[in-house]
Amino acid sequence: xxxxxxxxxxxxxxxxxxxxxxxxxxxxxxxxxxxxxxxxxxxxxxxxxxxxxxxxxxxxxxxxxxxxxxxxxxxxxxxxxxxxxxxxxxxxxxxxxxxxxxxxxxxxxxxxxxxxxxxxxxxxxxxxxxxxxxxxxxxxxxxxxxxxxxxxxxxxxxxxxxxxxxxxxxxxxxxxxxxxxxxxxxxxxxxxxxxxxxxxxxxxxxxxxxxxxxxxxxxxxxxxxxxxxxxxxxxxxxxxxxxxxxxxxxxxxxxxxxxxxxxxxxxxxxxxxxxxxxxxxxxxxxxxxxxxx
Numbered sequence: 001x002x003x004x005x006x007x008x009x010x011x012x013x014x015x016x017x018x019x020x021x022x023x024x025x026x027x028x029x030x031x032x033x034x035x036x037x038x039x040x041x042x043x044x045x046x047x048x049x050x051x052x053x054x055x056x057x058x059x060x061x062x063x064x065x066x067x068x069x070x071x072x073x074x075x076x077x078x079x080x081x082x083x084x085x086x087x088x089x090x091x092x093x094x095x096x097x098x099x100x101x102x103x104x105x106x107x108x109x110x111x112x113x114x115x116x117x118x119x120x121x122x123x124x125x126x127x128x129x130x131x132x133x134x135x136x137x138x139x140x141x142x143x144x145x146x147x148x149x150x151x152x153x154x155x156x157x158x159x160x161x162x163x164x165x166x167x168x169x170x171x172x173x174x175x176x177x178x179x180x181x182x183x184x185x186x187x188x189x190x191x192x193x194x195x196x197x198x199x200x201x202x203x204x205x206x207x208x209x210x211x212x213x214x215x216x217x218x219x220x221x222x223x224x225x226x227x228x229x230x231x232x233x234x235x236x237x238x239x240x241x242x243x244x245x246x247x248x249x250x251x252x253x254x255x256x257x258x259x260x261x262x263x264x265x266x267x268x269x270x271x272x273x274x275x276x277x278x279x280x281x282x283x284x285x286x287x288x289x290x291x292x293x
């Protein structure tokens with residue numbers, strides 16, 4: 001894992017501060033980051049609906065927003081401010097605008113977006129951006145309030161998508177290299193399909209017991225295969241209906257500072273499409289920064 005660039009999607013709201021706070025913390029600890037792009041695209045459909053908006057007016061609005069970002073946002077980076085590049089565009093599609101910002105090798109660029117709550121809208125632009133076919137960057141979704149410094153990390157394991165688990169383990173360990181005091185916990189949810197849960201929900205149920213032991217065996221095998229990488233980890237096995245619900249319960253109880261999850265679906269292993277669990281987790285806006293890799 002190497003991060004040499006941060007691209008922060010600004011929407012000129014309170015979520016920008018959370019993104020910048022996390023970005024500054026990463027800059028303080030990851031020396032390979034050379035550039036930070038503060039990016040905002042003016043919504044073209046908003047401009048088009050106003051007859052009084054001439055081409056000149058659009059240009060003036062662009063200049064005002066750029067001036068605001070330079071004055072109010074760049075100074076927040078303090079000693080890293082020279083690395084910051086404010087960028088404002090007025091593309092007729094914000095998704096296309098982000099697409100045009102994608103470098104040829106996006107794996108070394110970390111995108112940072114606000115993780116919005118249901119009340120504030122779920123953030124369609126970030127979700128559509130990360131669904132682009134050529135998008136293979138890691139993405140950090142930051143909630144309000146922010147939770148730096150990073151002291152505890154949850155690494156979500158699914159025991160189904162081997163490549164995903166391998167990437168999650170690699171990123172978690174790289175974070176430990178950058179943040180030596182970071183405590184890592186590997187988390188797996190042994191989910192019972194909701195339709196069957198009423199039949200095997202009792203703790204002493206024979207079927208539930210067998211499923212749980214199978215889960216423990218898989219988890220043990222995973223840790224043995226990656227022993228040199230996870231030897232200093234803690235492990236937590238959760239069970240019940242709903243992976244997202246159980247993860248959020250564990251997050252609420254344990255209060256980790258960051259959660260790492262894999263992007264890929266079990267059934268779409270060779271694509272960059274986010275799996276259903278990852279999408280549900282992000283749309284539910286958990287109160288913890290989520291790094292999707």
